[in-house]
Amino acid sequence: MRLLVSPMNMEEAQAALAGGADILDVKNPKEGSLGANFPWVIRSVAELAAGRVPVSATIGDLEFKPGTASLAALGAASSGADYVKAGLLGVKTQEQAEEMLNAIVRAVKELDPGKKVVASGYSDYSRAGSISPMLLPAAALQAGADVVMMDTAIKDGRPTFDFMNEGDLADFIKLGHSLDLEVALAGSIGFSHLPALTRLQPDIIGVRGIVCGGDRRSAVKEELVAKVKSALSR
Template sequence: MMLMVSVQNYEEGLEAHKGGADIIDIKNLQEALVGSAHPWLAKELRAVIPPEKHVSITLGVVPNQEGTVAMAAYAAGRLNATSVKVGFLNTEYGAAVSTLRASKKALEGTQTKLIGSTFADSRLYKGLEADCMVELAKEGGCDGWLIDTLTKDGRNLFDFVPEERLHEMVFRGKELGMSTALSGHLKLSNLDELARINPDIVGVRGAVCSKGERAGTVSWEAVAELKRQIELRKSGEILVHGGNGNGHANGWVVIDGTSQNCAGIIAALTAQVEKDAKSLIEVIIPDALNIYDVILWSEKRGHRLLNQRKEGKSVRVLVQP
């Protein structure tokens, strides 16, 4: 579970970086509901943020102009953004799919990933339902997706979509090999819910601002504390739910997931079972939160989780197909 911090200027970008944010997300909160920052800000931050750290660009709520959006995505690719987020509100589903496909084509020849985005509170604006996000991202050829909120009345993501539904969507996204991200006025008090859902990315702004609200400025100390709290849950020092499973079998295959995200681990498990449904599979998981998605993957497919044990900073989980 990576921490993404939204920034509006150069100084905030440096604060987010200093605090240990995994992703520096550049956007413009003063432009309409949410818009895109000027390209020179992305260029300046990409020049000083180490290449191994993610710098993403948010296009915001995009207009119903496919070529305009594709051109903006093209610019994000040429700025070496890690990813570009394309958000839809008052857009028909078919038009959104077409716009995403055009944006994907615009990114050819770059390393920039395409992220589709919808809003959990879209009903307030008579917009495209967030519930379609996974299928929209799949049909649009996205590398991942984000669900956010737009309302500024104090409500957040969980006021519009329940934890159970968010978990279903995140898990489905992982099964499809997509990165999954949740945002929307999230606070430190939401971390246990988020950890149970276990998206690849958690996006915040107000939670790491000096005044505790998005109108303030990003503070590196607040970023560092939120990052620390996330790591406590990833390491299992703060438990957010329990484990299960037992059984026995013979034959043995090891999947080393230490350099993979949760989607990669699940994809490797699925491929291994399709190739060999008899051997035991031991998977090495570096992030304790991913254990629960492996458990769910096993249960959904009728596999048995035999045991799990901690080894250093990793956890080894044994699965019988």
């Protein structure tokens, strides 16, 4: 399992890197669960991480607007992101998911076929009015995306494990792997969830709040990144 940590600025990126993060995921928590940061922040973090770890960038909790999404994806990829992560919040059907992902994947892969697209759904999809994440692996495969992810849309402290039990998450991972996709899990993960995640073995675990002392609006702390990394490796 690789540990993805989501910094919002250079200071946090340096702390995440020093703590042992495997992927730096540039986001802006002020704009939502997968809020997009600025191109110059992505570029600075990419320069910091060059030759050390890959960089991911979120492009927002998106409405069903494939054109807007494709431009945002191109911006993130052009700014140095190795992974471009799209939250399909406003998507209601598998067909809409495919249309969105086709546009995003084309924008990214035409720039650089080596860059990866992450299709993110939400474990609390029913309260957020979004598509079930269980429909995303098939849509991601059809569009040529590389990773499927599950996060939480509403950041009120309730974790993914409140909405999906361990069996549900195992099914999501199994489905993604059966389609040759990487699978990532995130969503207000706490230290109490790490044993279950170790059993589940997703490819990537995404965190922010846990490495900010429990408040995702606070700052990423090197020692907490190291603590999570150590717990996952035991």
